[in-house]
Amino acid sequence: xxxxxxxxxxxxxxxxxxxxxxxxxxxxxxxxxxxxxxxxxxxxxxxxxxxxxxxxxxxxxxxxxxxxxxxxxxxxxxxxxxxxxxxxxxxxxxxxxxxxxxxxxxxxxxxxxxxxxxxxxxxxxxxxxxxxxxxxxxxxxxxxxxxxxxxxxxxxxxxxxxxxxxxxxxxxxxxxxxxxxxxxxxxxxxxxxxxxxxxxxxxxxxxxxxxxxxxxxxxxxxxxxxxxxxx
Numbered sequence: 553x554x555x556x557x558x559x560x561x562x563x564x565x566x567x568x569x570x571x572x573x574x575x576x577x578x579x580x581x582x583x584x585x586x587x588x589x590x591x592x593x594x595x596x597x598x599x600x601x602x603x604x605x606x607x608x609x610x611x612x613x614x615x616x617x618x619x620x621x622x623x624x625x626x627x628x629x630x631x632x633x634x635x636x637x638x639x640x641x642x643x644x645x646x647x648x649x650x651x652x653x654x655x656x657x658x659x660x661x662x663x664x665x666x667x668x669x670x671x672x673x674x675x676x677x678x679x680x681x682x683x684x685x686x687x688x689x690x691x692x693x694x695x696x697x698x699x700x701x702x703x704x705x706x707x708x709x710x711x712x713x714x715x716x717x718x719x720x721x722x723x724x725x726x727x728x729x730x731x732x733x734x735x736x737x738x739x740x741x742x743x744x745x746x747x748x749x750x751x752x753x754x755x756x757x758x759x760x761x762x763x764x765x766x767x768x769x770x771x772x773x774x775x776x777x778x779x780x781x782x783x
Contacts, residue, residue, distance in 0.1 A: 554582040554618075555746055556606070556714065561615035563605060575601050576612070577771045581764075585713075588737060588747040592757040593766025595719075599750040602770070603716045606748070607640050608632035620713055637665040641707030641745070643736070645719035647699045649691040655702050656687040659709045666710045677705045681735060697728035704736050708743065715740055717749040721756055733759055 558581040564572045575598045583589055593599050604610040606617060608624050617624045619639065624632060636642075649658050659674040678684040681701040683694075691699050700720065707715055717736065721729040733756065740747045750766070751757055 555585040555587070555620055557582040557616075557618045558606075559616045561602075561605065561612050561617065563601065563610065563612045574772050576605065578602065578615075578769055579771055581769060583746060583748070583762075586741070586744050586746055587762060588740060588760060589749070589762040589764060590757045590760035591748065591750045591764045591766050591769070592754070593750070593752060593770075595752050597766055598770055598772075599766050600718050602766075603642075603718050603748070603750060606714075607642055607716055608636055637662075638710055639713050641710065641712035641715040643703055643707045643715065643717040643720045645722040647691070647703040647723075649699060649702060649706070651691050654688045654690055655683060655694070655705075658691070658702060658706050662706045662709050668710070674709060677709055678702075680739065681705045696723055697725075697731065700724060700728065700732050701735065704732065704739070708739055708745065711743050712745055715745050715747045717747065719751055720749065721751065721753065726755075729753075729756065 558578055561576060561578040562574070563576040564574045567573045591599055601610065605612050606619075608627070619635070622635065627635065650661065653661060655678060656674055659677065660669060660671070663669055663674065675684055675687060678687050681704060683698060683701055683705075686694065686698065691702065694702065715736070720736065721732055724732060737747065749756070749760070757763055
C-alpha cells in the first residue's frame with residue numbers, strides 16, 4: 553500500500569464574476585514511505601492549494617486523499633486537526649512563527665497541540681538546527697535563515713510521518729537555501745518522514761532525485777491522466 557495516494561482530486565474556487573474556476577484537478581498521485589519528492593511549477597498555479605488539501609486544511613469538491621491508510625474525506629474536522637498535529641509537519645515560505653513567543657516556546661506550543669510537552673526534545677532539536685544557544689530569542693531577534701531553521705524544527709518536533717514544505721527557501725539567499733535544504737532533508741531521512749516540497753526554483757528542484765512537474769500533474773486543461781510518485 554502506498555503511504556500517500558490521491559485519486560480524482562478536484563477543487564474549484566468561485567471567481568468574482570460568479571464563475572467556477574478550477575484550481576486543482578489531479579487524477580492520480582502517490583508516494584512511498586520515507587520518499588522525498590519535489591513538485592516544480594510557477595507561482596500562483598495551485599501548488600499551495602494542493603498542499604493544503606493534502607494537509608486537510610482544504611476539502612476538495614471531489615476525490616480522495618489517503619495518508620497512511622486513513623481517508624481524509626472520512627474524517628470530521630476534529631479528527632483532521634488531530635492528524636495534522638501528529639502526522640503532518642508544515643513549513644511555510646513566510647515561516648509563520650509566533651512573534652510573541654521564543655524559539656523554544658514555538659516548538660513547545662507545536663508539541664502541546666499534539667498533547668505532549670518535552671523540553672529536552674525541543675532543546676535537542678534546536679541543537680540539531682544549530683540554535684540551542686538562541687532558544688530564548690524571539691523570531692524578530694533572529695536572521696531570516698535562523699527563522700527558517702526554527703520553522704523546520706517546529707515542523708519536525710512531533711516526528712511527523714509527512715512533511716509538506718511550501719516554497720521553504722523562497723525568502724532565503726543561496727547560502728541559506730543550501731543549508732536549510734540539507735538540514736530539512738537530513739532530518740526527514742533520519743526520522744523516516746516523507747517529504748513533499750513545492751518550489752518554482754529550478755535550483756531547488758534540481759537537488760531532488762524524485763521530481764514532478766505540476767503543470768503535468770494538475771490536469772486543468774483536461775489532458776490525459778498521468779501517474780506520479782515513482783520517478
